[in-house]
Amino acid sequence: xxxxxxxxxxxxxxxxxxxxxxxxxxxxxxxxxxxxxxxxxxxxxxxxxxxxxxxxxxxxxxxxxxxxxxxxxxxxxxxxxxxxxxxxxxxxxxxxxxxxxxxxxxxxxxxxxxxxxxxxxxxxxxxxxxxxxxxxxxxxxxxxxxxxxxxxxxxxxxxxxxxxxxxxxxxxxxxxxxxxxxxxxxxxxxxxxxxxxxxxxxxxxxxxxxxxxxxxxxxxxxxxxxxxxxxxxxxxxxxxxxxxxxxxxxxxxxxxxxxxxxxxxxxxxxxxxxxxxxxxxxxxxxxxxxxxxxxxxxxxxxx
Numbered sequence: 697x698x699x700x701x702x703x704x705x706x707x708x709x710x711x712x713x714x715x716x717x718x719x720x721x722x723x724x725x726x727x728x729x730x731x732x733x734x735x736x737x738x739x740x741x742x743x744x745x746x747x748x749x750x751x752x753x754x755x756x757x758x759x760x761x762x763x764x765x766x767x768x769x770x771x772x773x774x775x776x777x778x779x780x781x782x783x784x785x786x787x788x789x790x791x792x793x794x795x796x797x798x799x800x801x802x803x804x805x806x807x808x809x810x811x812x813x814x815x816x817x818x819x820x821x822x823x824x825x826x827x828x829x830x831x832x833x834x835x836x837x838x839x840x841x842x843x844x845x846x847x848x849x850x851x852x853x854x855x856x857x858x859x860x861x862x863x864x865x866x867x868x869x870x871x872x873x874x875x876x877x878x879x880x881x882x883x884x885x886x887x888x889x890x891x892x893x894x895x896x897x898x899x900x901x902x903x904x905x906x907x908x909x910x911x912x913x914x915x916x917x918x919x920x921x922x923x924x925x926x927x928x929x930x931x932x933x934x935x936x937x938x939x940x941x942x943x944x945x946x947x948x949x950x951x952x953x954x955x956x957x958x959x960x961x962x963x964x965x966x967x968x969x970x971x972x973x974x975x976x977x978x979x980x981x982x983x984x985x986x987x988x989x990x991x992x993x994x995x996x997x998x999x
Contacts, residue, residue: 731959732991734930734984735760735799740965741976745777750790756981757988760797762837762963763787765824768805772816778827788831799961800875800900800927801828802837810843811859812852821863825870835926835961837900838863838876845879846888857891864894875900875926881911882919889924898926904933904966907943914952922958930962930987937979938967939986946990962987 736758743749744764753761766775778784791798803824811817824836840846846853860876867874874897878885885899899920906913917925932941953959964987968979 733759733797733799733961734987734991735762735797735961735963736980736984737762737764737802737963737965739764739802739804741980742974747783747787747790750787750794750796752976754794754796756977757984758796758964758980760799760961761791762800762802763798764802764804765827766805768809768820773820773823774803774805776823776827778831779823781830784827784830798831798833799963800835800837801831801833804837804839806844807839807841808843809841811838811840812844812855817859818862818866821866821874825866825872828872829870833872835873835875836867837927838874840876840878846884847879853888857888860892860897861894864892864897867896868894872896873898873926877902877905877929879905881909882906882916886920886924899924900927900929901925902929902965903931903944903949904929907932913944914948917949917952917958918956922956925958925960927961927963929965931965931967931983934966934968934973935970936967937969937982937986939982941967946987950990962991
């Protein structure tokens, strides 16, 4: 008993006197434990640019939230409420209160609009980067969308590369990474990133792109590689929850990402049950919980 007390006492003294080994080991354990974090998207939980997305994300069980920049339509830039410093601060205060992180800022307006042809694309990118910087968000999401589908519109490759080069320079100045989603396979997307040639433009990988096009998900991840993937939309198409989806084996995906040494945000996009597609809590809590059970299993993460 005396021996045990002495050991506890020495351990306490080492911590109090700033013994270097113990805090370093604790830090390392914490980093390993949190190698993967799970977020939901305000747009997909039907709370686009609404502060109520934060408490809902917390209720769902997420570690964070991807916030959308707002709709685009025919405007010269996004309908972005977060351009208002007061609203921005309310978001930041609420996130802090709930212990939630804002993992990324999304320009989903480009899903339907053409990044290759919109005349005011620089203003849109700049507005997004400015908002991200003001909120200390390190990643912005840029989908190349339907009109920027380079498998169907290869002639748009040159203008898209040129515009991404410009966007990359803007991102470098802000020290924020742009994560792009294209319709290309991993080999094609890797070449696109090489042609753009900016370390601030990376791939925002989407599981469903690989799966719906019949590609090997694990091979696609490996081809892109650890350094080129900034974040992952970690769901498949709607129909069934992730845990019931026979097209994806998340235990195997974790093995692949562990093997690659990749860590970061897994962001829940879809995988809603076809019987209750609008039941937000039911769908997103189930997928968030399942992702966490696999990717935040401390025993396997600390090995």
